[in-house]
Amino acid sequence: MSLKTYLLARVLLAIPMVLILLTVVFVVLRIIPGDPVLTLLGGKAPIEVIEAKRHELGLDKPILIQYIDYLGNLLKGDLGKSLLTERPVLEELGDRLPATIELTIFGFIIALVIGIFWGAEAARRHDSVFDVSARVYSIFIYSVPVFWLGMVLQLIFGVWLRVLPVAGRIPPLMEPKHITGLYILDALFTANWESLKEAFRHLLLPGVTLGLIISSVFLRMVRGNMILTLSQDYTRAARARGIKEKSVVYRHALKNAMVPIMTVMGLQLALLFAGAVLTETTFSWPGIGTYLVQKIRYRDFMAVQGAIVIYAVMVVTISIIVDIINAWIDPRIRY
C-alpha cells in the first residue's frame, strides 16, 4: 500500500469514529433526563415562555429530526449559539482554543523530554539507581491528581517563594499582537520581549504540572521499549562494531524503540486533554477546559455540547496525524 492510499484509508476510517463520538455526545446531552430549557429559565417560568424557547431551539421536534439537524449543522460548522451570551459557540471556542493548544503542546514537550531521556538512561543502566528511581517516580506520579500537583506548585512558587504567577495567561493589556493566538509565538514574531517574558512566566507552572503528570506514561513506555531494543541483535552488532555507547543508545536503539512508543502516544491523547481540563481549572487558564466547566455551571448546554464536539474532533484529528507519521517512519505499518 502506498502512503497515499494508506492516508486515504485512515481518514475514511476516522469518519465512523467521529460519527459515533458525535452521536454519544448527542445521546448523553439530549436523551438522558433533564431539560436544558427548564434549567435555563428556572422552574417558575410561564409555560408559554418555555414552549417558545423550546421551539426557538428546535427542541420540540422529534428526537430523530433533532439528530439530523444537529449533524447537518455540524457539517456546516455551526455549533449553535450559547444560550447565555447568545454568541456563536464556534466563535467563543475559537477565542479559547489557542490557550489550550499552547498549554498542551508545552506540557507534551516537557513530558517527552523527561520520558525520553530518563527512560533511555534507565534502560541503559538497568536496575541501577537511575532505573529504580524512574520506576518509583512513574508509579508515584501516576497516583498524584493533576490539580493537587498544580496547587502544591502554586503554593511553593507563588505563595512561599513568590517568583511565579499562580493564575491567568498574561497580565491585562500585555497581550501580543494576534497572529497565531499562541502568545509565546506571537510575542516572538513581533519581537515583543516583555510580553514573551510574561507569557512564559504564566505558562511555566501549568505547563510543568501537566507535563510531569503525563511524563510517567512516556517514561514507562520508553524504558520498557528501550530495554527490549537494547537486547536486540542489531544493537549488539552496533556495539561490536565499536560504535560509542551514547550513539548506540540514542541513535540506533532509540529510533527503533520510538515506533511502538508513537503508536501508544496516540492513545495517550485522551489523558493529555483530560489532564488539561483540570490543569486549566487549577490555574484559571482561559482555555476550552475552563470554558466547559464554566458553561456547565451556567447550564449552557449548547456551549457544553460545542466544547465536547471540539474535543472529539481534536482527538480524532491528532490520532490520524500520529498514525500517518508512524506509517511514514515505519513502512511496515502500512501493510
Added chain:
Amino acid sequence: MDTKFMSQRIGKAFRKFFRSGSGKMAFVGAVILVIFVISAVLAPHISPYDPTKRVGRAFTPPNSKHWFGTDNLGRDMFSRVLHGARIALLIALLAVVIASAIGIPLGLLSGYIGGPLDRVLTLVMDAIYSFPGLILAIAVAAVLGTGIVNIAISIAVVYAPTYFRVIRNQVASIKSELYVEAARALGANNWTILIKYVLPNVLPSVVVVLSMNLADAIMTEAGLSFLGLGIAPPTPDWGYDLSNGQRFILMNDWWMIMFPGLAIIILVLGFSLFSEGMNEYLNPNVGQQE
C-alpha cells in the same frame, strides 16, 4: 489431601509470595487498602469531631487538638479526611460494579458471537475509549446532577469500554480452545459454554483490571468533585476539600491542600501497587519482558 500437607503448601506459597519483589509490592498495596477500608468503615466511631460542624477557629494550622488543622468554616480537617475515604471508596466501588455490569456481558457476547454485532460494538466502545474519559464523565455528570449513584454512573460510562475490550479479546481467543470445542461436541448449548467454560477463564484478568480501575475511578471522582460536579457539600469529600482549600491558597493554608491530596495519593498508590504486584506475580513473563 490431609491438613498437614495442605498447611505446608500454603506456607510454601506464602514464602514464595514474599520472596518475590512483586509479591512484596502487592502486600504493601494490600496493607494500604486494608487501612483505608477500616478507617472508612469506622470513621463515625474513631473520628474526633463531626466533619460537617464548626468545632474550632477557622484556618487553624495543625496542632495537638486538630491534627490536620481546620478549614475556612472551622471544621476539623482530620475528621473530614477520614470521612472522605467513605465517599471515595463507595463511589469508586459502585462505579466499577456498574462499569463491569455493562462491559463484561457485552464483551462476552461480542467476543463469542462475533460477526457484525461484534464489529459495531467494538467500534462504539473504541470510540468511547479514545475520548478523554474525564470530559465524558463531566458531560454525563452535568446532565445527571449530583448524588452518589449519578456520579458513579458518570464514571462507569468511562470505564465500561475497558472491561469490554479485555473480555472481548480474551473470549475471541478462548472460544476456539480445545475444551470449548469438546464441550460443544458433548452437546453443551451456547449459554452453558459461555457461563461454565468461557467466563471462569476470563475472570482472573478481570480482577487485575478491576483493581487498576478502582484507582482510576477514585482519581476521576476526585476530579469531578474538584470541578464542583461531585457530592454536594457539606459532605466530606477529598476533591471538594481540595477545591475549597485552593480558594484560600494565597493565605498559605497549606494544610487544607496537603492532607486531602495525600489521602488520594496514598489510596491510589495502594490500588496501583496491589494490582501491579498481583499482575506481575500472576503473569511473571510480562515482568521479564519489561
